[in-house]
Amino acid sequence: MKNISFFTVGIFFGIVMTKSEAISWFRIHEMFRFESFHMYGIIGTAVVLGAAAMWAMKKFGVKTLRGSEVTYNPMKLSIRRHILAGSIFGLGWALVGCCPGPMYILLGNGYFIMILVLLGAILGTYTYGLVMDKLPH
């Protein structure tokens, strides 16, 4: 039944991302052309307020509903991996104009072409699983 709560937060996520226009291919293209502040404003506000919220939750020792502390599992720092992986992701993000969340939300908005984009993303994930041992990490 807990999943109903996550489903509800997901509905809110879908509404927010649609009304913010962050799911628009054109907004992403405009962002990468530095021709509008809109996307930078959204991400910047989310990061600043999100960082404040995470700081406050850690500072005041807020317990999560699963009884744990608010923590973050740090990744091992590997500049080569992060730059390489990020760049591959960025190439795709700028081409299809949406990152994973918006792929689902655009599908809900009636853009059925997202079925293909999601299929591509699942195939990409599977391919990574097959070749991961050969990649620098």
Next chain:
Amino acid sequence: MELIGNTFSFWDFVSQPWHWAVSGAAIALILAILTWMGRSFGVSTTFRNFCTMAGAGKRTPFFDIDLKEEYWRIAFVLGGILGGFLTVQFLHSPQPVGISESTIEYLGSIGIEYPNSDKEGRGFVPTEIFNFTSIKGVILALAGGFLVGFGARYGDGCTSGHAISGLAHLQLPSLITVIGFFIGGLLMTHLLFPLLMGL
């Protein structure tokens, strides 16, 4: 929009595109709620879950994961799909996305017409490029998705995991990954995309 008498409609008010600050604050709220619920904000892991569901865990250890710990994430993205559907049904913006004139002009120069009114299009997806009716459209949709899925798993996270959650936790690996997002994004937007459109 006036706040006097019957001229103010709540639905008209929320049906306008939301200001970036409101949107950013709402995303921070989602991050905080998910964290409070004991989970971390991350969408791309659902792709890995679908590989596991399809049986990939039997062949590749990377996909041999306990799906019980992942159902919340599937529920979250299914909610996202419904949220998108509800928005288009009940909170539909009266105008297409208001992108900048210079972007519209540039796109026109490479053969992509921006919709003038909501009847022509909402300004969400350039369906003349991505569609089921052209081979090019199908290939670009699959290839773009492939790069996103591959890159997200290789980098262990996408925009929600790194650009929002990771940066909010002040993680250096996330910052470097976001720089990578921009290297790839700028390369695609300024060099490769115009070439692809010329094909």
